[in-house]
Amino acid sequence: MTRWGMVIDLDRCTACQACVVACRVENNAPPSGPEFAHQGRDISWIRLGSIKHEEAGNRPGLSLAPLPCMHCENPPCVHVCPTHATTIDEEGMVAQVPARCIGCRYCTTACPYTVRQFNWRLGQWPAPLDQGRNPDVSIRPRGVVEKCTFCAHRLQRARDRARYEGRELEPDEYVPACVESCPAEAMFFGDLDDPHSEVARQAASPRAFRLMEELGTRPKVIYLSKGE
């Protein structure tokens, strides 16, 4: 069975935030404007977080890392959701179904990575900005929680294409928008269970670590540490 996962090499990452913008364009995140952004209510399914670590040499112990949804194998958000609006499928993707969400925000509280966001208003795209929206991703209503889906709609499209052409899905046919854009080539995506995949090879690196592993969430986003 496929187990989708991501590896982010912090030694290559320059914190340029191409992933952030790529994600917002792909997933119809509305532009916020100054006021809304200052309230911290702009929607960004992947953002930069600072990972504090032991001080090394003269460096302040701070490094910046892209934070998408970790797609935990043991996701706290799924356990607390009263309406099954967030689920984990057999391939390990943690999905969010806006139509079932009642906006209770138990999941945003439960998520230790704070990557879930509450949608405070219906997105606004002043014309003709609405022309650039992606028809594969729904416009979320006000009052629901949203999060990174690993661009599941891209997987759906790739599967449809493979089925239409009467063949199996090739491993490199599907990557999320953030991975596709990353100019430092710091992000890898694929099947963690396929020993031949690049992502599995990278995940086996001695530099690999997961965020807050001690919580037992078993994230499928794996980081490679900076330095030698």
Next chain:
Amino acid sequence: MAFSRRGFLGAAAGAAAGTAFGLSRGRAMSRLIADLDFAVYPPGGPETFALSVCRECPGGCGTRVRCIGGRPVKLDGNPLHPVNAGRLCPKGQAALQALYHPDRILRPLRREGRRGDPDSFRPADWDEALAEIGVRLGLLRKQGRPEALGLLRGPDAGLDEALAGRFLAAFGSPNDLVQHGGSEAPALAAQASQGIRRAPVPDLGEADLVLSFAGDFLDCPDSPVLMTRAFGRFRRGRGGRRGRFIYAGSRESLTASAADEWVPIRPGSEGLLALGIASVIVAEGLYDRAFAIRHLAGFEDGPDGSPGLRRLLLTDFGLDRVSAATGVPVNWILRIAREFAAARPGLALGPRSGQQLAASLLGHLGAAVLNGLCGSIDVAGGVLTAGPGPLPAWPDLPDDPVAAAGRGRARLDRAAAGELAAADPGALAAAILAEEPYRLEALFVLGCDPAWVGPAPEAFAAAMAKVPLVVAFASLPDRTALLADWILPLPHALETWACHFGPADAAFPVVSLARPVLTEPLGDVRPAGEVFLELARRLGGPVAEALPWPGMPELIRDQIGRLFAARRGAIIGTAFDEAWVRLMERAGWWAPGYRSEEELWNRMLETGGWWDPFYDHQDWQRVLRTESGRFELRPDLIAELDRQAALRGAGRVEGEGAAGDGSLAVHLFEPLALAGGRGAHLPFLQEILDPDHQEKWETWAEIHPETAAELDIRDGEPVEVRSGQGSVLARARLTERVVPGLVALPVGQGVPHGNHWTPAADGNPCALLAPAREALTGLPDAAATRAGMVGRERRRMRQEA
């Protein structure tokens, strides 16, 4: 549209509350209807893909555009393109917001009211615009004053920009200025040491150790994707060989935060530190002797007794002086020097904090000295020199005495006046204001915003008021456009033919070619090239003869014909194709994969372009064009710059008490999202301004907590930063990412325009810059700008009390 359970519950609750508390049912129902926007998908359509070129910065990445029903909905990189290899930076990703921007200028605008008033423009048609501009220009030629036309253009390297330059030459004006502050100092350093006036290209991807003296190559390079990709390779792309990166500077920029080590230094002391490190390398004999004997000049004392670099470094740049002036401990300098000399190759980079912000020459000469001493010149992982451009020169201009006389006049800025005079929009502004040596009657501005981002924005704005005809090309309203007489709307990259040449950061020549993705532009827009072709036609005579093409597509076709005739390079392709072309060219073969012009044209459109990956290392006749044929270390220049800096420093210490204007050094920088002064209009870029502070939509001022304590300023407090020249409102950010005694401000924010998303009107950090210039080069003297900072709220309260 499904009736949702949640919506139903909400409405039911609202209705119940309405009954209980006497609120209207109507409100509850309207909330329900709002919630029914549920699971709405934007309209779909057939999916197609097209290739194009990104024009959000001078990089010119190849893009692959996903269209739904003919509407572009997503940009990604063209996997075959050598600049970006399928990747895009945040600016490229946000480019669709520029296409669909609600504030876009969609037709020519003519100013009728007061200059600078955004409401004074009225829509005009192209005929009216071109007729009037054509008549005014024709008059200048009739009067025999073609030199009174000026052009200021940004660093973009497309065919439109090249054609604008040719128009100026054919018209007869020497005043064709490129505003590219960030490349001036490195180009002058290369002029001094290699005899080539072009910024050298760092071969980052192959370097062993990179030592950057405040060179923010990840923040604001000409091509962010090229540099970021090279950085990825430098770190982890070469098997087990991981490059080491040391950054010395006064602010921990995005680039510095990617380094293994950040060495905080006193503001403006990058050059001194580089020379101090060079001094250790010389004193300990760690330099590359073989390279020094064969290729260096100016190392030993001259036959006339003039001091060589060895003597100069050992006497004037000793460890004690450098350590005291830079604030870097002696043992660190020693360690870095030994590390740098041991690396093969080590790559030293001079200061750069923006595409438009100029750096000091001494910093770049210091970096050049280090590269020269360690033999990092023209080797893989060292400093390369870009080869000749992809296209042969334009055909000769027709015989035209009026134009020849005009071109023979002095340029209004001082550039080309001396060996080391920088192109300077500030000097242009001063010359316009003084009407010396002659009056400027007409000015085109293309691809830059000199009245907002540049060395002297206020002087430029004042100068614009003196020019009777200012024509600005723009697609979104910037300050220069709002001060112009005519705004000519530019198409978005997806609406026009693209013929773009590679960025200045690349050692290889690239020609990107693409047809319009949107066949119907969103407005009545025209590429700048079409405008210049039409103006040439209207002027007639030799000007029309020099620009004979009926339109841009024909000109592009003609250029590709000339590219075919040049018999070099290949169609862009996979890594295997690249290796194959290199191998063949090294052996003296040319195997292009196309046999006719037609085939070249078609394959370029299919793949996105052409390039020449072959680089001939250590071709000394090409890369060392000095009189001696050697790499000149220029001790004379270093001593003179050092002396002048010391003199200026002494002068300032005396003057400071009198002015009492503030004690903080000012460091301006262009954040990645706003590099080159572009991007402030795009909401997605406004929301990623700074990765650490998570600043959005406003100017912030970074200051060290110790300095803030002295000034009684708290984190997040609104402050005013004031220099002798101007003032800026900002939010104070207390951070140890800057050294004490410094205020760091991002450039590009606070632009006073925009109807849909208006960023805070904070004022312009560039307006803080002092007009002082280095006497030798005309480059801005960064150390001359000092500023003070006060908290706005508390000052107001004090005043009220």
